Amino acid sequence: MKRRSFLAGALCGVGFVALPVWPAAAQASAAVTPGGMPILNTHPPTEPSGTHVQRVGETNVVFSYGAVLPSFDGWRTREPERDYIDLDGQWRFASDPEVIGLDGGWNNSRYDDSEWQSIAVPSAWDLLDTPAFGSLDGSHFGEGTAFLDGYAWYRREVKLPGGWTERHLRLNFLAVGYSADVWLDGIHLGKHEGANTPFSLPITDSIRPGRLHTLAIRVFRRASYTSYSPPGQPVTDDFEIPYKPVDYWPYAGITRSVWLESVAPTSISKVLITTADGQLDARIILENHSHADFTGNVQLDPGFESTAETMSIPVHVPAGSVVVASIIIPIMQAPTWSADEPNVLTAQATLFTTTPGHDGRHHPVDRLTTNYGVRDLGIANGQLNMNGNPLFLKGLNWHEETAKHGRSMTPAEYDTELNHILALGANFVRNSVYNRHPYLYEWADRNGVMVMDDLDTMWLNTAQEREQTERYGLSRALALAMAWNQHNHPSVILWGLQNESEIDGSGAPVYRAWLADLKAAVNAVDLTHRPVTWSSSTTNDPAFDLADVIGFNEYFGYFYGQNTDLGPAIDRVHAAHPNKPILITENGTWALSGNHGSSSEQGTEEWQATYIAEHWEQAVARREFMAGYTLWVLKDYKERAGYNQEYNGVSVLGLITFDTEKPKLAYDTFRSLRLK
Structure with missing residues (x-):
């Protein structure tokens, strides 16, 4: 089918907002805990990015650091009207245990860093010098750069092109x-x-194109304990998230890619896409960082596979402002996205000036490409549905790490890890307790694996929940960024708000207010209205009425009770909330690879396999109101939470081992699980 471009009238969002002023109080400072205790970072009065939502026309837009939070697709794509400088590679690196770097001018271009060591970006400094990080030998736990905490500095020079x-x-x-x-x-x-x-x-007043510039980055990681072997006292910070030691590894450093991006003064910062009722609704966020108004046209190509028309509308973006252009295109014949048929479409927004060039043609000023999928997600009759069909999620939790590279995984490592999900017959992955690299979301889109995205809000107590809601706002900023960054991915079907955080007293007013705040944040951003859930530590959560899908972690027969207690517990939740789907967000138990014996003997591979099968069967038996079952966890993982030190901090709850990814008996058991 040959498509044509035409103007769609009166679809540009009415109104604009001025770019916000930032920062107010986000200057760098340092603090040393007296008495030889671990260093704690300092904090401004509110979280330092200034992340917030403003209404622009009919669209809520996320701002951060005084600008629209942009698309991060530049990690892999190169738009032709933009310029990029890849900053991955070797940087100069030095730890700062005495907190002298700021006073010593380590942030200045004239500082001599020639004696500093070299470090790869991206990487975790944990792996810089920690032999046998992935082994189960705990005799050297507490040694190496895996336990380098506090401040460390990165520096490198970069030349900005004259253009x-x-x-x-x-x-x-x-x-x-x-x-x-x-x-x-x-x-x-x-x-x-x-x-x-x-x-x-944003980089505004400090650039000199054609010259060398010096980037300096001071990274901070809080110590987990006052000492590691044996563990001392926990080190906490009431403003950080998480605020205390948790049972996964807090990798430190510039752990993912970095790049400089140059765009036109007026450009496309973000494209939000939603599809419903046979229409594509695109919100194209235009940002003018110049001192002159911009007048032109913005065009949206919904992609060849959509079989739909390209449309264009006029736009006017005042100086120093943000405008949202809305384009609605019929896509009645577009293929749908589902786990069985993951049809990923590609849309491209292009910005043109109204003034033709010397050749008489209207040339693009900027363009931005995004992937999307056509699917209908909702809740009906107490079930989670996609495209009118009820879902049952056979899911896995998974920590983003390898023994060789920590959280700075290579594409080949992602493929190896994620292909286990397909091999196991799973259709769902929970991004347990933090956002993942963009590779994961794109992989899930292509492979038909549904995703519950998750936040770092793990094990907060009541004081932190109140602080985050009423003053500091970091949990809200993380929720806004999550929903904004992952908005267009059809694989993302659930927003997860927290994991096993504290529930205060009667009525749980603080806990409820905090969850309501996080839910309002993601709902303000997500035009597709994905269901909201969280991973409660209890089946008696007093805020379940706020959830769209009830989610809880359960370890009957391991930490408490018996395996057979799960079914009755699910029935009680269903009786209390009969119109809400129920999702087990975690369940599992441990086995040391190679330890065989009775299925009733804790720690054997047979016990782990039997345990998983028994919990699955109780969930499947209630599939008329169950949304699914999510196993903890795909792979053994590293943690610094003060236990498993005899295994070098490796938690052995996985289906495969941490270092060699050797399957345990439960791997085949989970693969064989089917809906009855």
């Missing part, structure tokens, strides 16, 4: 763990908190 004059520049990070202060030639660009969330720092 970048009169362009808008931003410095993009996919992840830095746990927090980062960033300088360009000694000018502080901003501070970020959150180890697994991408962020983008």
Whole structure:
């Protein structure tokens, strides 16, 4: 079918907002805990990115660091009207255990870092010098850079092309763990908190195209304990998320890719797409960082596979402002996305000026490409449905790490890990307790694996929940970024708000207010209205009425009770909330690879396999109101939470081993699980 381009009238969002002013109080500082205790980072009055929502026309837009939170597809794509400088590679690196770097000028371009060591970006400094990190030999637990905490610095030079004059520049990070202060030639660009969330720092007044510039990044990781072997006292910070040691490894450093991006002064920051009732609704966020108004046209090509028309509308973007252009296109013949048929479509938005070039043609100013899928997701008759069909999720939890590279995995490692999901016959993965690299979401889109995205909000107590809701706002910022960044992925079907956090007293007012705040954040951003859930520590959660899908972690027969207690517990939840689907977000138990024996003997491969099968059967027996069962966990994983030190901090609850990915008996058991 040959498609044509035509103008669709009166579809540009009415109104605009000025770009917000930032920062207010996000300057870098340092603090040393007296008495030789571990270093704690300092915090501004509110979380330092200034992440918030503003209504632009009929669309809620997420702002961060005084600009629209942009698309991060530049990690793999290269739009032709944009320029990129890949900053992955070797950087200079030095730890700062005495917290002298800031006073010593380590952030300035004139500082001599020639004696510093070299480190790869992306990587986790945990693997810089920690022999046998992946082994089960705990005799050296507590040694090596895996236990290097506090501050460390990264530096490198970068030359900006002369053609970048009169362009808008931003410095993009996919992840830095746990927090980062960033300088360009000694000018502080901003501070970020959150180890697994991408962020983008605008570069405005400090660039000199054609010259060398110095980037300096100070990374912070809080110690988990005052000592590691044996574990001392937990080290906590009431503002960080998580605020205390948790049972996964807090990898440190610039753990994912970094790049500089140069765009036109007026450009496309983000494209949000939703599909319903045979229509594609695209919200194209346009951002003008210049001192002159922009007038032109924006065009949306919904992709050849959609069999739909390309449309174009006029736009006017005042200087220093943001406008949302809305384009609605009929897509009645577009193929749908499902686990069985994961049809991924590609849309492209292009911005043109109204003034033709010397050749008489209207040339593109900017363009942005995004993938999407056509699918209908909802809840009806107490069931989770897609495209009118009830879903039962056979799911896996999974930690994003390998013994060789930690959280800085290579594409080949992702493929090896994620292909286990397909081999096991699973159709669902929970991104347990943090956002993943974009590779995961794109892989899930292509392979028909549904995703519950998750936040770092693990094991918060009542004081932290109140602090986050009423003042600091980091959990809200993380929720906004999650829903904004993953908005277009058809594989993402659930937003997860928290994991096993504390429930306060009668009526749980603090807990409920915190969850309501997080739910409002994702609902404000998500035009597709995905269901919201969380991983409660109890089947008697007093806030289940706020959830769209009831989610809980259960370990009957392991930490408490008997295996057979699960079915009655599910029935009680269903009786209390008969119109809500129920999802087991975690269940499993441990086995040491090679340890064989009775199915009733804890720690054997036979016990683990039998345990999983018994819990699955009780969930499947109630499939008329169950959304699914999610196993904890695909692979053994590393943690610093003060236990499993005899196994070098490796938790052995996985279906496969941590270092060699050797399957245990339960691997075949889980693969064989079927709906009755």
